[in-house]
Amino acid sequence: MRQDYSTEAWEGAPEGAVGWWKSELPSGKSRGPDWAPSDVMLDYFESLAEDPTKEDVRYVMALLMIRRKILRLEDADGEGEGPEKLLVYSSKREMQYEVPVADPSAARIAEIQTEVAKLLDSAA
Template identity: 45%
Template structure:
């Protein structure tokens, strides 16, 4: 298995070179670059869709400098990924969540394969010693904002909404896509 390093946000538009302002919406893409990945970030004005050869892209927002992210615990994300397996209508959300978990190194991509015309990601979670099969269901454009809200709800919810039971090592909040 190979782990790939994916660079952090460049904070600049790949087309204009302009630095992103706090709160500004921009788009990021991953392109194969030899034996690694190259990340490019595009301002909303410069975005005309993903470039040819791109393997993933997402819409995001430049955080304010004083804004500190509070990520959900890995266990919450894993449980949500597992719960979504039984919900075929949420396959696109599960795929996006898995990509995010790969980026955060909660999951490792072991292989991709085609099965009945669909790309399947096989990922491994060292924390639980479990492997998962994730169909690559790219969300339609009209569902992207909904998925973004659901992910933000899961990943950056208020501290009052996210409580951990130390006896069970599970979070008490629910997967937002349920």
């Protein structure tokens, strides 16, 4: 049977205890970034397909959305002719997307981070 104690009331593990641990609830102030909703991210991601100069931004967005489980990686095509591509799927929109793999320079990475952060941080 589980028993919870405040720090002040804790006098040690009760007799017969199998285990015990201490944890702290996070305060509401220590939250991470407040990202934009999935639909906003998907809309932006889809709009990037129309601009060939933003392939690297679209690639980074795809990786971010895979990590946040908005997109699912289905395949990474690195063999055969042509550039390497990721094949990703959105269950929310029931769509599959092909995303060319990009290798941005260090300077471009900083620009992409700033651009994506401005767009996605709804607190900004």
